């Protein structure tokens with residue numbers, strides 16, 4: 001098995017300090033949370049940015065500030081900005097971080113209900129448009145799939161030449177409106193992707209660590225972080241992202257999975273390294 005790539009989703013767009021006071025809003029908090037995750041073993045930081053009051057933004061300048069601050073503390077880490085942003089944002093608003101010199105970004109592969117009246121819209125044309133921009137800019141997409149139909153869409157678009165190899169999937173399970181994160185869901189999705197593709201699993205809430213363990217045991221990679229889950233264990237709030245990453249490292253030890261460095265993660269995922277000192 002490959003070494004284990006741990007992605008940490010440190011901030012998200014929906015979770016707030018009322019849920020967990022360690023959710024980062026300011027640039028300093030964002031860099032500190034990324035650093036804790038990196039020190040604990042994360043090689044990829046999945047990044048949303050916030051204004052200082054906590055409201056989500058996809059502003060390019062805010063991303064640039066956050067990325068520069070993170071890279072000062074973790075010079076070799078892979079930064080994976082979100083192009084999902086928050087529900088209701090336009091596609092050009094969401095795509096702003098792709099104007100920076102980044103190595104990776106999320107590509108959301110289908111529409112889904114997102115709780116209450118919210119709908120997270122990713123039409124087929126959106127997916128083609130986002131994929132084209134990332135391909136032109138040599139940004140590796142992380143193919144976020146919230147249910148099986150999204151995987152089918154990826155494979156269809158891949159066969160038609162709108163999405164390009166290498167395919168790196170992220171199964172994001174347990175979202176209110178998406179697929180649940182039971183073991184049967186994991187196996188169904190894992191068995192639905194081409195054998196030469198890679199995958200990572202992000203379990204929301206109570207699914208975070210059960211899915212992490214399944215993925216570790218079956219050769220996949222793992223995403224954890226306050227975006228997805230605010231608890232270290234039932235009823236115990238995590239004291240930051242570092243604790244969540246450390247817990248995954250402990251699980252990985254029991255399966256003899258070594259943890260990938262950022263350099264090794266780039267090799268495993270075929271990511272083109274970009275010198276990040278100048279990200280604009």
Ligand code: KMH
Nearest residue numbers: 013082084085086087106
């Ligand atoms: N905040 C969600 C609406 C992504 O990062 O690409 C979208 C999301 C997915 O979190």
Ligand code: ZN
Nearest residue numbers: 012082084227
């Ligand atoms: Zn996200």
